Amino acid sequence: MSSYDDIDAFGAVPLSARAMAARPAPYLDGLNDAQRAAVEQLDGPVLMLAGAGTGKTRALTARIVHLLATGKARPNEILAVTFTNKAAREMKNRVGSMLGEAVEGMPWLGTFHAICVKLLRRHAELVGLKSNFTILDTDDQIRLLKQLVLANNIDEKRWPARMIASLIDGWKNRALVPEKVPVADASAFNHRGTEIYAQYQARLKELNATDFGDLLLHMVTIFQTHPDVLEQYQRWFRYILVDEYQDTNVAQYMWLRLLAGGHKNICCVGDDDQSIYGWRGAEVGNILRFEKDFPGAHVVRLEQNYRSTPHILAAASGVIRGNQGRLGKELWTEAERGEKVRLIGHWDGEEEARWIGEEIESMQKGTRGMRPYGLDEMAILVRASHQMRAFEDRFLTIGLPYKVIGGPRFYERLEIRDAMAYFRLVVSPEDDLAFERIVNTPKRGLGDKAQQKLQVKARENGVSLVDGARLALQDGDVTGKGGGELRFLVESLDRWGRMAGDKDIPHTELAEIILDESGYTAMWQNEKTPEAPGRLENLKELVKALENFDNLQGFLEHVALIMDNDQAEDGAKVSIMTLHAAKGLEFPAVFLPGWEDGLFPSHRSMDESGIKGLEEERRLAYVGITRAEEVCTISFAGNRRVFGQWQSALPSRFIDELPEEHVEVLTPPGLYGGGYGSAAPRPSAGMSERVAAADGYNSPGWKRLQSRAGQRGLSQPSESRNTVIDLDAVSAFTTGERVFHQKFGYGEIIAIEGDKLEISFEKAGIKKVVARFVTAADDIPF
DNA sequence: ATCGAGCTGTTTTTT
C-alpha cells in the first residue's frame, strides 16, 4: 500500500493567530488595484498577466500570505510551482519575511521537478521503479543512449545520441510515452527514434533511474492511470500557484490541469510576451488558452511598471507590437521620461566591444548629463554566448572588472561529475553509469576491451558492473596491470562503502579520502594544463559544499535537482550574460549589442521555426529592453567574425521597429576611423530621414554596407521585412556565379537547393556546401 | 591502451 495518507506529516504548522491579528493584513499595504485584485481573488481559476517589472513576485507572495492569513489553506495545502530553484528560494524567503518569524517552510513550494521527485518517491512502484530511484543528468542520458545506438547497429553519424536525446526530450515534454508517439512523428524518423525511446525507457527502469523529463512524465502517467492517487492530491492541494506559466510545456500543463481538477483554485502568473523557451518545449499556447482551459477564469492584468522609464517602455512596446496573437497588455509608468533608448552602429564587433567598454567607463564617472553608474548597475545582454568573447577580451585588456553570469554550472563541470560518480558508487554500488564513468578515470589501464569483459560478465549474471568486475577478476578475465588496478578499485569501493556506514567518520573526510585514494586528485595534480589548478579548486569547493549536508546520500539527492551556480559576489563588476539568463533581472543601465539580422533575430531560429521563431526572437528583444531601468543602449555592427570568417550583416529588423520618437541615435566619437563607426539603421524603414541623416548614414561604412547588400538583392528593407527567411544567404546567389569557399577555393555554382549550394570547384570538384560558407568570388569580405 | 593529428558542427538552457 502506498503511503500518501501521511501527506500532512509534512510541515503542518498552523499559523499563529496572533501574528496575523496584530496588524490587519499589512501585506496588502502599498499594492496597486490590480495587484490587490490578484491577491484577493482567491477562489476559482485566476490568470495573472504580469508584464515586466509590474511587481508580480510581490503579488504572488502576498497572495500566499493572504491564503494563510484568511485560513483558506494551511502552508502544506498550497502547491506553489516555479521553474528554477532560485525563484523557489526567493518566494520562500519573501513569504517568510512577510509572515515574520513563525512559518516552517511550505513543503510544496518548489520547482516542478523537485515537487515531482517528492511525489514520485511515494508512488514509484506504480511506474515500475523503486522509491530510491536515481536521477540521471544529461551526461548519463547521452552515454546511455550511445550504448543503445551502438547495440542496435545504428549509424552513429546519422543518428547521434545527442539528437536522439533531444527527440526523446521533446516527446517527454509533450507527455508522450513511447507507445503514444504519433505515427507521423515516428515515421519521420523511420520509427528508429521510437524504438530507441522504448529501449531507453526499459533500460532506465532496469537501472532504477529516471531522467529529468521522466519526473513529470511518470507523474502524469500515474495521475492518469490511478484516479485514486490523483484524487488524494486534488483534495489535498486546495490552492495551486504557478509562476512563469508561459514557460510550461505540455507535460507540465497536463500535470497542473490534473491536479487543479478538484478545487479548481489555480492561479497562474505569467507574461505571454516573455515566453522565450519555446525551443525547449514551452508552449505559449498554454497561457493564451487559459480562459478556455479554465472556464470562469478571472484575468487580472498587472500593467503598472515600477522598473523602467517611459521611453524604455515605449520602445519595448513598439517592438512587441509586431507579434500576432498576444493577450494584449500595455505597460505604463509614473516615472520621469528619462533618457531615450540609445542606438549606435559600429564597423565591426571589436569596435562595438571597444565602444561599450569606453562608454561604461564614462558612465561610471557620469556622462552625457546622466548620473554616474556603478559597475554592478550595468549589464551587457547578448543573444548568443559567443558574443561574450569580444567583451571579455576587451575588458581584460583595459582592466574593466566583469563577471559572466550563467555558462557552465558548477555541477556540470567534468571534475565535479567525476567526483560525484565516485560518491554515487560508494552510496549505491549498483549505479552502473557512475561505474562506467570512473572505471578508467584516472587511467587504470582498463580500455574498451577490458570494460567489455566486465559488461559481459555483469550481463550474463544479471548483476551490477561492480559485481561483474568481481566475477571477472575471480575468473581471471582481466589480468596484468589493469587487473591489479581493477582489484584495488573494487576493494577500495568496498572499503569506502563500509566507512560510509561508520558514524565516526565525517562524510566530508570520507569524500577527501575517496578522492585521494582513488588517485583522482593526483590525476589533476600531475596534469600541467592551465585549467588543472582550477579543477582542483573546484574539488575543494565540492567537499566544502558537503558540509551543509548530513551525509553523502543526502548531498547527492539534492544535487541531482539543484544545478545552481551561486558564484560568490566580490566587488562591483559589469555583468555579461545572455538574454535568456537575464529574464527576471533588472539593471539601471543595459547594453544590448549585436542587433543584426541573422544574429538577432537569429537566422537559425527563423529557419527552424519560421514566423513562430521570429516572434520568439522578438519577445527576446522585448525581454532585453525591459531589463533596463534608466538607460538602454542598443548597438549593431556591420561586420562580425563568425566561425572564423568575416561576415557582414544588416542592422536588425527589430531596430526598425523601435519607435523613432523614443530613440536617440548616438554617433561614436571620431577616434576610430572617422565616420566608419556611424553606420545607421536602414534609412527608409522605421527611422525618419531626419534622424537617419543626422547621424550620417552617408558615411562610408553605411554606404558600403548598403552597396554590398545591394549586390545580394537584400537591401530593400520593405521587402525584407515581409518574408521570414529572406535574409538567408540563399537569395544571395545565382547559378553560374563564381564563388569562393574557405576550404575548397574558387568554383562556380551549378545548382541551388534551399540553403545548400552545389558548386563545381576548380580544385576540389563538385561539392554541396552550406550557402553561408561561400562568398562571391569578386567580393571577398573586407 | 593511450596519445596526438585531422574532421565536424557549431543559439538560447533548467531541471
Place this chain on the structure above:
DNA sequence: ACAGCTCGAT
C-alpha cells in the same frame, strides 16, 4: 576559431 571527437600511429 574552436572544441570535441574519431581514427591511426606508438
